[in-house]
Amino acid sequence: MSTTKPLILITNDDGITAPGIRALVTAMKAIGDVVVVAPDKPQSGMGHAITINSTLRLYEVKQDGLTEHACSGTPVDCVKIAIDKILPRKPDLLVSGINHGANSSINVIYSGTMSAAVEGAIEGIPSIGFSLCNYSIEADFTAAAHFAGIIAKNVLDHGMPDGVCLNVNIPDVPLDIIKGVKVCRQAKSMWHEEFDERKDPYGRKYYWLTGKFVNLDSGDDTDQWALENNYVSVVPTQFDLTAHTAIKDMKKWEM
Numbered sequence: 001m002s003t004t005k006p007l008i009l010i011t012n013d014d015g016i017t018a019p020g021i022r023a024l025v026t027a028m029k030a031i032g033d034v035v036v037v038a039p040d041k042p043q044s045g046m047g048h049a050i051t052i053n054s055t056l057r058l059y060e061v062k063q064d065g066l067t068e069h070a071c072s073g074t075p076v077d078c079v080k081i082a083i084d085k086i087l088p089r090k091p092d093l094l095v096s097g098i099n100h101g102a103n104s105s106i107n108v109i110y111s112g113t114m115s116a117a118v119e120g121a122i123e124g125i126p127s128i129g130f131s132l133c134n135y136s137i138e139a140d141f142t143a144a145a146h147f148a149g150i151i152a153k154n155v156l157d158h159g160m161p162d163g164v165c166l167n168v169n170i171p172d173v174p175l176d177i178i179k180g181v182k183v184c185r186q187a188k189s190m191w192h193e194e195f196d197e198r199k200d201p202y203g204r205k206y207y208w209l210t211g212k213f214v215n216l217d218s219g220d221d222t223d224q225w226a227l228e229n230n231y232v233s234v235v236p237t238q239f240d241l242t243a244h245t246a247i248k249d250m251k252k253w254e255m
Contacts (some may be wrong), residue, residue: 006032006092006156009125011078013043013099013112016061016070020098023141024130027149028095031156036068037082037093039075044101046074046112048119056081075116083123093156094120097130099143100137104169104223104233105189105215117165118239126155127165133227134172144174147232151181167235169226180223182231187222189215 008028012021016038028034040059051073058081059070069086069178071078075096083090096116102112111128120127128151132144147170155166167186193211200206215224223233 007087007089008032008152009079009082009087009091009094009118009120010034010036011038011082011094011096013039013046013075013096013116015039015042015061015189016068018042018100019137019139020100020132020141020144022064023145024095024098024148025066027145028152029064031152032092032147034066035087036063036066037071037078037084037086038068038072039078040072040109040243043074043112046076046115048076048115049074049108050080050131051077058085075112076119077108078237079119079123080117083217090123091125093152094125094127095130095148095152096120096128098132098141098148098170099129100139101131101135102133102169102227103129103131103167104133104227104235105187105213105217105242106191107213108167108235108237114165114167114237117167118237121160121163121165122239124162126160128152128155129165129167130168131167132172133169139172140174143178144170146175147178147181153234161236163240164236164238167223167233169223169227169233171230171232173230178231178232179230180232181234182226183234183236184221184223185219186235186237187215187217187219187224189213189217189224218248
């Protein structure tokens with residue numbers, strides 16, 4: 001490892017071989033020394049889950065001129081084990097992604113990509129989650145990787161507030177169509193969900209989660225507005241879930 005280049009930890013939730021993380025590795029290698037610790041299989045929708053009821057395993061994987069580490073656990077497991085067992089020191093930056101699919105608005109709650117970034121923030125590491133608004137395995141990550149490099153350099157140059165990480169989403173349009181970067185708030189939204197009931201060949205019922213994303217926010221300062229208008233959205237995100245604005249009114253409940 002270089003003593004002058006920043007040390008960058010890379011992880012994701014789509015798995016270590018996913019095209020999105022490969023694009024992110026290429027972008028980060030131009031900035032610093034890269035260590036990759038990522039799930040050995042897709043872990044989308046895992047949120048901040050950790051493995052406590054089974055063992056974790058690490059496997060070395062040779063890719064892109066690097067010796068990387070595939071982990072049998074969740075994205076958060078990857079961050080924890082990288083810090084404790086693999087990295088020579090605390091990294092200067094943690095980047096997660098590039099996710100196949102948006103993690104804007106309420107999706108941040110469920111996202112393994114963003115939970116890895118949140119875990120980095122808990123550890124005091126400047127951290128960013130990157131997502132491209134395209135779920136296809138054949139998605140073009142050119143624009144996403146370009147902006148990942150720019151935003152990562154900004155974080156390395158300027159630092160991050162304590163307890164904050166960045167949720168970055170990139171619209172699924174060519175690089176020359178993207179208008180710029182907007183720092184914005186998380187839009188208010190929800191999923192209208194249904195469980196599609198089906199039967200297996202033995203006649204037993206099973207259920208498949210389906211749903212429709214509904215944006216309830218008409219503001220022009222949100223991540224959804226930015227993405228719909230071909231801007232990269234950057235939402236500062238924190239792990240402190242305290243509803244600070246409610247404390248004053250609820251103080252009267254104290255006994």
